[in-house]
Amino acid sequence: MNKVVKIDIDGLECIANSDQYIIEAARENGIYIPTLCNYPGVKPKGGCRICTVRVNGKQMTACTTPVSDGMRIENNTEELINLRKSIVELLLVEGNHFCPSCEKSGNCELQALAYRFGIMAPRFPYLFPVRKVDASHPKIIKDQNRCILCKRCIRAITDEKGRSVFAYRRRSSRVEVVVDSKLGKQLTDELAQKAMDVCPVGSILVKEKGFITPIGERKYDKNPIGSDIENITITKR
Amino acid sequence: MSKPIVATTSLAGCFGCHMSVLDIDDRILELIELVEFNKSPINDIKKFTKKCDIGLIEGGCANSENVHVLKDFREHCKILISLGECAIMGGLPAMRNGIPVRECLEEAYLNGLTVAGNTGKIIPNDPELPMLLDKVYPCHEVVKIDYFLPGCPPRADLIWDALVALITGDEMKLPYEVIKFD
Ligand code: SF4
Ligand code: SF4
Numbered sequence: 001m002n003k004v005v006k007i008d009i010d011g012l013e014c015i016a017n018s019d020q021y022i023i024e025a026a027r028e029n030g031i032y033i034p035t036l037c038n039y040p041g042v043k044p045k046g047g048c049r050i051c052t053v054r055v056n057g058k059q060m061t062a063c064t065t066p067v068s069d070g071m072r073i074e075n076n077t078e079e080l081i082n083l084r085k086s087i088v089e090l091l092l093v094e095g096n097h098f099c100p101s102c103e104k105s106g107n108c109e110l111q112a113l114a115y116r117f118g119i120m121a122p123r124f125p126y127l128f129p130v131r132k133v134d135a136s137h138p139k140i141i142k143d144q145n146r147c148i149l150c151k152r153c154i155r156a157i158t159d160e161k162g163r164s165v166f167a168y169r170r171r172s173s174r175v176e177v178v179v180d181s182k183l184g185k186q187l188t189d190e191l192a193q194k195a196m197d198v199c200p201v202g203s204i205l206v207k208e209k210g211f212i213t214p215i216g217e218r219k220y221d222k223n224p225i226g227s228d229i230e231n232i233t234i235t236k237r
Numbered sequence: 238m239s240k241p242i243v244a245t246t247s248l249a250g251c252f253g254c255h256m257s258v259l260d261i262d263d264r265i266l267e268l269i270e271l272v273e274f275n276k277s278p279i280n281d282i283k284k285f286t287k288k289c290d291i292g293l294i295e296g297g298c299a300n301s302e303n304v305h306v307l308k309d310f311r312e313h314c315k316i317l318i319s320l321g322e323c324a325i326m327g328g329l330p331a332m333r334n335g336i337p338v339r340e341c342l343e344e345a346y347l348n349g350l351t352v353a354g355n356t357g358k359i360i361p362n363d364p365e366l367p368m369l370l371d372k373v374y375p376c377h378e379v380v381k382i383d384y385f386l387p388g389c390p391p392r393a394d395l396i397w398d399a400l401v402a403l404i405t406g407d408e409m410k411l412p413y414e415v416i417k418f419d
Contacts, residue, residue, distance in 0.1 A: 098332060099418035100322055100389035106419065115416055121325045121385035126375060128327075130335040215419070224413055 005069040010076050022062035022073060023051055032226030033075055034084055034113055036091075036200050037150035038063040045151055048091075050084045050113070081117065088113045089122035096128060096145035097201075103210030104202025106218025110148060111201075112225035137179055139192040140206055144176050147203035151177070156198045157191055159183055165191065177203070241290040241404050244314060245277040248303040249330045249373055250296025253390040254321040255279065258293070260393035268397075271404055276313075285313045291403060292317045294382070297327040298374040302367035311380040316403065320396070322389045322418060324376045331373040338369055389419050 002019045009031050016025035021044060026033050037048040046064035053062045054074035062075075074080065091110055099105045131144040153166040154177065165183045169176050179187075187195075195204045215221065247255055255278065259265065276285045292314030298304050311317060322328040333341050346352060346360045376382050386395055395415040402409035 096332075096335070097326075098322075098329065101329060101332075102419070111418055114418070115413065118411065118416065120387055120416070121319065121375075121377065125378060126326055128331065128334040128372060221417075222414060 005067055005071075007067050007069075007071040007073060009073045016067045018067065018069075020067050022053060022055070022060075022065050022067055022071075025067045026062065026073075026075065027229050030230060030232050031075065032229040033062045034116070034226060035063055036109055036113070036148060037152060039152050039156060039198060042152060042156045042198075045155065048087065048148070048150055050087050052080060052083060054080065084113075085117040085119060086123075088117060089119060089124055091148050092119075092122045093124045093126045094129070095148065096131060098145075102146065102202045103205050104146070104199075106215065106221050107213070108202055108220075109200035109225060112220040115220060116224045116226065131176075134178070135207075137184055137187070138207075139187055139189065140179065140195065140204055142177075142179055143203050143205065145203075146201045147177050148201055149175060149177060150200060152198050152200065153177065153195050153204060157195045159186065166195070240271065240273045242275050242287065243272045243277070243291045243293065243400075244275045244285065244289045244310065245279060245293040245320075246295065246306055246310060247278060248294065248296030248306060248324070248376070249299035250321065250323045250328070252278075252295070254293075254295035254324075257321075257388070257390035257393050258396055261397045262393070264397055268400070272400070285309065289314045290316060291400070293320045294318065294324045294376050295320050296323045297325075297331060297376060298370060298379050299330050300367035300369050304370070304379055307376060307379055316383045317376075317380065318384045318386060318399070319376045319382045320386050321391050322387060324382075325385050325387055326375050327373040328389065334372045338371060342369070388415075388417050392417065 002017055005016050005018050007014050007016055007025060009026055009029070012031070014025060014029040016028070023033050023035060023038055033051045033053060035048065035051040037045050038051060044063040046061040049061060051062040052059050055065060056072050088110065092114065099111055102108070105111060133144065134142040154164045154168070157165045159165060163183055165180055165187060166177055167180050169178045192206050196206045196209070245255065245258070261268065274280050274282070275287060275289050276282045292310040294307065294310060294317060296303070298307060319325045323330060327334065342360045346355055347358055384399065386399055388395060392415045398409055
C-alpha cells in the first residue's frame, strides 16, 4: 500500500511516497543524488554505485533502496562525495575518454559529473585498453572505448515484445555491450535516437548526428549536472 | 622582490595551449609586469638560463625527446603545471595507444593515402631522431606534476586565474564554466 512517509536527508525533513526509491524521493524534494546508471522510468540496477548514500548509518544505493518512514539519509557528506568522485575517476581511466574529439562532449553525464566534482585530472593511472568501434549498423555507431557498462540501453531500448535491442557479450573484464544482431535490424529512427539519449556517455551515436549542438549551448556547458533538480521550486516539503 | 620566473614548453601537443596563453589578450601586458619568462617558445629562449618558479607543460610524452625535456623542466622548475588534455592524459596523440608503433610508422611513411615520393620505402630511423615511445604518456606518469589545468585548450581565463593565484598566493576562483575537458 502506497502511503506518505517522512524521511530526513542531510538534516532536511522530506515528504515521500512509500513506493518511491530514495533517489526519486530526493529528486522530488529538490535534492540531487548523482548517478550514472539510473534513468527515470527505467528499472533501477544499482550498478554504478555513484548514488551511494548512508541510510541510518549504512551505505546503500539510493536508486534501489525504497524509502521508509523515519529513514535518516546522508547524501552530501565529504566521505560520500569523495567516494563518488573516485568512481568517476576510475571510469575515466578505465576506458578511452578523449573528450576533445567526442561527439557527446558537453552532453555527457560522466564528463558532467567530473565537472561537478571539480576533477582536474584522475588520481589513477590511465589503462588505455584496446577497444573497438563498431560502425557496421546502418543507423548507429557503438563505440566500446566509451561504454561504462551501465546497462541503461539494455534496460530502456526494447522492441514491441519487450526484448532488449542491446545485449551483453562475453564476461568479466572482456564484457561489452553490443547491438543484438537480429533485433538491431529493426531499429527505428526514433529508437536509435532514444538509445543515444539514454546512453550517459558517447558510446551510442546516431550516424550523422554528432556535434550537432554548438559549443556553449550544450547541456552542461553553463550549468552543472543536477542543477535542474536543485533549482526546482519545492512544493512538497 | 624579484619577479617569479615562468618557463613553458610544448611536448606532443599542437601549440593550441600556447595559443590559449596568448588568448589572455591585453592581460599579457600585465603578465609581463608580473613575471619574467625564461625557456619558452614564446620568446624563443631554447635553454634554461636559471631556476624557474613555474613551468607550464603542454602535450604528453610521445618520444624520448619529450621525456628529456619534461625531466629538464622538473629539474629547473619549482612548480610544474600540466596544461591541457594532452599533458593530462595524452590527448589526441594518445589515440595511437591501441595501435602497435610499427603499424603507425607504416601508415605514416608507407601505406597512408597521402604518402608520396617515398620510393625507397624508408621508415626514418636515424639515431639523431627521437625514438617514438610505445605509447603516449600523460606527463604525471613520467614526472611529478603539481597542478592540472584541463581543457582542449584550457580557457584563457583559467590559465590567467591560475597564474595570478600562484603568483599572489591567493586562492584560485574556479567558476563552473572554465573547467572543461574540450
Ligand atoms: S563519453 Fe563523455 S567522458 Fe567519454 S570521451 Fe565522450 S565526453 Fe568524454
Ligand atoms: S552503451 Fe551507453 S547506455 Fe549502454 S551500457 Fe554502454 S554506457 Fe551504458
